[in-house]
Amino acid sequence: MNQIPQTSTSMMAISDTEFAGLRDLIHQRFGINLTEQKRSLLVGRLQKLMRTLGFGSFSQYIEYLTRDKSEQGLSELVDLISTNHTYFNREKDHFTYFSETAFPAVVENLRRQNRRDLRVWCAGSSTGEEPYTLMMLMMEHLGNDYQNWDAGLLATDISDRALSAARAGVYARDRVEQLPANLRNKYFTPAEQSHLAVKEQVKKEITYRRFNLMNTHFPFKKPFQIIFCRNVMIYFDQPTRDALVTRFHKFIEPGGYLFIGHSETLGRTQTLFRYLEPALYQKGTA
Secondary structure (H helix, E strand, O other): OOOOOOOOOOOOOOOHHHHHHHHHHHHHHHOOOOOHHHHHHHHHHHHHHHHHHOOOOHHHHHHHHHHOOOOHHHHHHHHHHOOOOOOOOOOHHHHHHHHHHHHHHHHHHHHHOOOOEOOEEEEOOOOOHHHHHHHHHHHHHHHHHHHHOEOOEEEEEOOHHHHHHHHHOEEEHHHHOOOOHHHHHHHEEEEOOOEEEEOHHHHOOEEEEEOOOOOOOOOOOOOEEEEEEOOOHHHOOHHHHHHHHHHHHHOEEEEEEEEEOOOOOOOOOOOOEEEEEOOEEEEOOO
């Protein structure tokens, strides 16, 4: 997570019981495993929100979260504790593999089956850099034939704040400069204050939805050929990771690909996916 923010000397205290209650609630609802080392970070991030809501203690705040049927409070909480620092072409080896190997293999396999339904999911889309990059690479590979495919891309995240930024698709130039020049020039247009905006032809191909990966039931009618879930599971404990990977496996087609963050691993004991290279796995075809 991000560095601990600066807080005032009047920082509200949290008891061991309150921290345990909040930590358990966050783990239950979001899968995020907050250790004791994250205690100051959590308290610091919640100070302003709690004062704005008029709560004088963390016990009052926890009671509010558990009684709030609208889940607006939980949405605000996850916006504060989740980290959305990213930029275009982050961990670029993945995008190279996607464009040169994984996506062409998927397209060729679908053509052999006389199918045209491409299904790609960014399960942790943050502020949109990853799904937009993938969409550009898909359009580049298919060229004029893209319009003949039932393509598009599903991008989900738990943070409403991140999803709003992703839908807007406007970024500071320094967050886009890691992209190859041909993609920058073709798929962006200048925006105010030295920003760049993703062109509408790309934006309209991505469906952004709020989705909690802790849902035990995934509501998808069909499996995906490729799932990106990078730098999400790093915040989960091992049982939570294992359960999520099992759900991913169920919703990936045979021969499909799972991309995770370079700081993450499925572990040597898992048998659901075949290891290809660091942070990249494939579902068997049998």
